[in-house]
Amino acid sequence: MFHAPELFHRPVLAEKIAKQVLTVAVGSAASSGVFLAAPRRTGKSTFVREDLRPAFERAGALVVYADLWANPTVDPGEVIVAAVRAALTTKDGVVMRLAKASGLSKIAVGGAVNFDLDRVGLGKEVSLSDALVALSDEIKQVIVLIIDEAQHAITTDAGIAALFALKAARDELNSTQHYGLRVVCTGSNRDKLAMLRNSKEQAFYGAPMVNFPMLGKDFIEWFCQKAELSFPLSPERVWPLFAEAAYRPELLGSAADTLRFNFDVGADTGPDTFENEVRQLAIELSQVQRKVIRSLTPIQQVVLRVVAASGSNYAPFEAATMALYRKGLQLAGEAEEDVRVDVPGVQQALLALQEKKLIWKAARGVYAIEEQTVADILAADGLLKGLEPAAEQGGVAP
Ligand SMILES: Nc1ncnc2c1ncn2[C@@H]1O[C@H](COP(=O)(O)OP(=O)(O)OP(=O)(O)O)[C@@H](O)[C@H]1O
Numbered sequence: 524m525f526h527a528p529e530l531f532h533r534p535v536l537a538e539k540i541a542k543q544v545l546t547v548a549v550g551s552a553a554s555s556g557v558f559l560a561a562p563r564r565t566g567k568s569t570f571v572r573e574d575l576r577p578a579f580e581r582a583g584a585l586v587v588y589a590d591l592w593a594n595p596t597v598d599p600g601e602v603i604v605a606a607v608r609a610a611l612t613t614k615d616g617v618v619m620r621l622a623k624a625s626g627l628s629k630i631a632v633g634g635a636v637n638f639d640l641d642r643v644g645l646g647k648e649v650s651l652s653d654a655l656v657a658l659s660d661e662i663k664q665v666i667v668l669i670i671d672e673a674q675h676a677i678t679t680d681a682g683i684a685a686l687f688a689l690k691a692a693r694d695e696l697n698s699t700q701h702y703g704l705r706v707v708c709t710g711s712n713r714d715k716l717a718m719l720r721n722s723k724e725q726a727f728y729g730a731p732m733v734n735f736p737m738l739g740k741d742f743i744e745w746f747c748q749k750a751e752l753s754f755p756l757s758p759e760r761v762w763p764l765f766a767e768a769a770y771r772p773e774l775l776g777s778a779a780d781t782l783r784f785n786f787d788v789g790a791d792t793g794p795d796t797f798e799n800e801v802r803q804l805a806i807e808l809s810q811v812q813r814k815v816i817r818s819l820t821p822i823q824q825v826v827l828r829v830v831a832a833s834g835s836n837y838a839p840f841e842a843a844t845m846a847l848y849r850k851g852l853q854l855a856g857e858a859e860e861d862v863r864v865d866v867p868g869v870q871q872a873l874l875a876l877q878e879k880k881l882i883w884k885a886a887r888g889v890y891a892i893e894e895q896t897v898a899d900i901l902a903a904d905g906l907l908k909g910l911e912p913a914a915e916q917g918g919v920a921p
């Protein structure tokens with residue numbers, strides 16, 4: 524029989540976040556939404572789906588959930604529209620309202636409403652904002668839109684359009700005539716999420732960025748109890764190991780799975796074996812990324828290093844950046860005449876890095892490193908030395 528994997532729940536944290544999001548102080552930017560940021564594979568989506576969503580629902584909100592990563596081939600803008608449409612269909616009255624408002628529907632004999640939800644969307648007759656207003660007025664509840672991996676919205680024009688539509692909807696629904704709209708966004712990279720809130724033209728200007736807490740000691744106690752190994756695991760030993768494994772529950776889970784089939788370990792050797800197994804898995808994971816980095820051409824590698832070293836200051840084609848690429852090549856011992864450092868060369872390298880999922884591009888030509896762990900590996904291997912922006916400004920770096 525199939526058992527859904529057991530989860531550790533965090534109801535207290537969920538209640539706290541839900542309450543903060545729902546009760547908004549006058550003039551607070553929190554009505555712009557809130558951003559929850561945490562590294563990859565640390566349990567963001569699980570928490571949002573299993574704990575946060577129910578907490579909002581218990582508090583009387585209607586939750587609309589859009590996961591922009593669930594299907595990478597669908598435009599993020601479309602995913603947001605589809606999530607809103609799905610919420611509309613759950614309430615007959617809303618469809619009736621929209622049909623009436625659009626004035627175009629045929630009310631069929633018998634009063635059945637004939638309204639095609641395809642007419643709701645970006646640049647359609649019924650805007651996202653109109654649709655959310657109708658929903659709000661029908662249900663008379665606050666609506667919470669949760670967008671998982673929200674940074675993907677700014678990688679396409681439709682995604683950007685959806686964010687602006689949401690800003691309009693939020694301003695309207697948070698006026699006194701309606702029942703409120705809150706937007707909760709999650710993402711794994713602060714630099715990327717910051718792009719959604721740092722400029723005045725952005726839909727969530729000023730929205731607070733919250734460091735989403737990692738799973739804690741209570742999770743480790745739960746895990747040690749549930750692990751069902753042939754020897755006991757002590758939370759005191761596993762907790763520092765979990766921190767070392769960058770708070771990724773999967774590493775503990777797979778180590779336990781492996782040991783379950785290892786019949787040679789007893790109570791004496793078990794804990795050590797478990798520890799080694801977790802460390803081994805962490806090394807293997809970073810080795811996969813190291814291999815990808817090593818397989819890059821010299822120009823691709825130096826562009827990646829400069830992106831990682833520059834963070835949110837990265838400007839791909841500026842003269843100073845071009846100089847950094849050349850410096851990076853020298854530092855790596857490449858002969859300058861062998862590598863073409865010019866705009867087309869850099870452009871090609873950026874494209875290749877995007878395809879290899881090492882860097883990420885927002886729709887307006889802004890780049891960021893795809894995963895912080897890649898930057899961490901580069902730093903650990905000494906590949907960012909001499910490329911930091913401070914060094915570039917005249918060598919005052921330590
Ligand atoms: N509360 C929990 N209890 C048990 N296992 C968990 C819990 N939270 C996360 N996990 C496990 O950790 C893994 C990663 O979880 P999840 O996908 O929620 O993380 P994420 O931060 O959203 O990852 P990504 O960066 O890929 O989006 C999953 O295998 C999940 O089962």
Ligand SMILES: [Mg+2]
Binds near residue numbers: 567569671
């Ligand atoms: Mg996730």
